[in-house]
Amino acid sequence: MHEHEWRRQIVNEMHLRRWPVLRAPMQVVQQVRLVDDAARDAEWAAWAAMPEGGEVRRADRRHVSGTLAGGVSFTWERHSEASTQTLFAPLDSDISAAIAWMESLPGATVRATRLVIVADEADAAQVMPAMGLVHDDLVSCHVAGPMRIWSDFHIGEDGYGRMLVAACGLEGGDLTRAVQRLQELSSYRNLALLGLPVARAAWPRLDQAEADLRRLGEALTRDDVRDDDLMDQLSGLSLAIAAVASTTDYRMSATAAYALLVEERLADLAPRPIPGFLSLGEFTQRRFLPAVRTCAAFSRRERQVAARAGQFTALLRARIETRIENQNGALLASLERSAVRQLRLQHLVEGLSVVGISYYATALIGHVLEGGESLVHFDARLAVGVITPLVMLATWLALRHARRQVLDHPSP
Incomplete structure (x- = not known):
């Protein structure tokens, strides 16, 4: 059989990012890290330096799974710009050594969370006090059918967020897929929100560019300003706008892509509100959508400013060409x-x-x-x-x- 060179790659893509089957009660610890290209080789080499007693069952450049000492299962997933490491262990087991090893991996953490999964709401009531959740900021609702979640979405003193999950009848693959979508929702939300600080930081640069464009527009109507000076200023401004675009376009595009994934995961989970609590959908939409719209508005404005600079360049060229034509006409008349x-x-x-x-x-x-x-x-x-x-x-x-x-x- 003559196979296409990409056949196995695209088939394996459908089997990536699989978790072990979850069974309550248990705990799940996950970190999402931004890893640049220079650190990818060091990240891959870390699997060869696993703690003693660790075992890798499956490994390729996109997905690694296995067990650590003490029977702690783990998965590693590589995304386009980030990596996700997840630990799975019984609720009462000590996984501090596994967490320490996970925290030593290359990259900058953008999300870290500890998830506690129990069988029902009665068990959740017993575990809740020990989790230290802030009641005034508590988000709780049903997702994926009967499953219920609780979280304040704060970062604890140890750097981890916390979430409590009551399976309430979900078992096996259904529970695993629901929890995985829940984790993906939060991960994609944080990755999408990385665009907000970038947009806020670059916004004043667009303000300055628009002010410079207004000044150049006024100068274009004056005959006492040299065309060469205007062209130099406009060229410098166009380069400044291009620099803003080159440093922000990728992040803004990534934010738009991650936002679509958040919407998909939220639709899959289908959160149902519980009276007296903010639901997951309301919590996500309340601040996430404005942030995403801010990034989209920044992208639109950047394109508009660049287009306006292009229009000014065209006007200046028309002015120069008109003057040249007038000079040529005067020369011909002479x-x-x-x-x-x-x-x-x-x-x-x-x-x-x-x-x-x-x-x-x-x-x-x-x-x-x-x-x-x-x-x-x-x-x-x-x-x-x-x-x-x-x-x-x-x-x-x-x-x-x-x-x-x-x-x-x-x-x-």
Whole structure:
């Protein structure tokens, strides 16, 4: 069989990011880390330096699963810009060593949470006091059918958020998929919100760019400002706007993509409110949507400012081209005037040439006639006077013929 080079890659993609089957009671600890390309090799090498007693059951560049010492299961998942490490252990087991190893992996943590899963709400009431959740900020609702969650979505003193989950009848694969979607919702939400600080930090740069564009627009209407100076300022401003785009476009695009994933996960979980508590849907929509819309507004504004700078550049080019055309028109008019003057001078010279040539011609003829006057009796002066108009006419006709010959048959 001749396989396509990507066949196994795309088939394996459908089997990535699988969790072990969850059974209440148990605990789940997860970290999401941003890992740059330079640290990817170090991250991959960390699996070869697992604590003693660890075992990797499945490993490729996108997904790793296995067990650590003490029977703690783990999964590692690689995303486009982040990595997720998740630990699974019985509720009463000590996983401090596994957590310490997980925290030593490369990357900057953007989300860390401890999840406690119990069988029902009665068990949840017994575990709740020990979790230290802030009651005034408590979010609680049913998700994925009967399952109920509690969380204040705060970061604890140890750097972890906490969530309590009551399975309430969900078991096996249904419970696993529900908890996984719940974790993915929070992870994608945090990754999406990374765009908000970027948009806020770059917003004043767009304010400055728009102020500079207004100033340049006013300068474009003035004749005392040099085009070269305007072009230099506009080029510098266009570069500044391009720099804003190059440093923010990826983050804004990522925010938009993650926001769509959050909406999908939220729809899959289908949260149902519980009276007296803020639901997961309300908590997510209350601040998440405004943040995402802020990032979208920033992207639109950046494109608008860039387009306006392009319009100003086009106007300045039109102004320069118009001035060049006016200068060319004035130059052509000057050349035309010079040509007319040269033509008039040429006619004047031509007329003087007729007079000069005729003068010398009649003088020569006069000398000839004076010499023949002694042989043949006639008045030489009278003869010269009669011949002079004829000589001038002949000279004028000859010069005119020569000029026509030159104009009608120009030299190559």
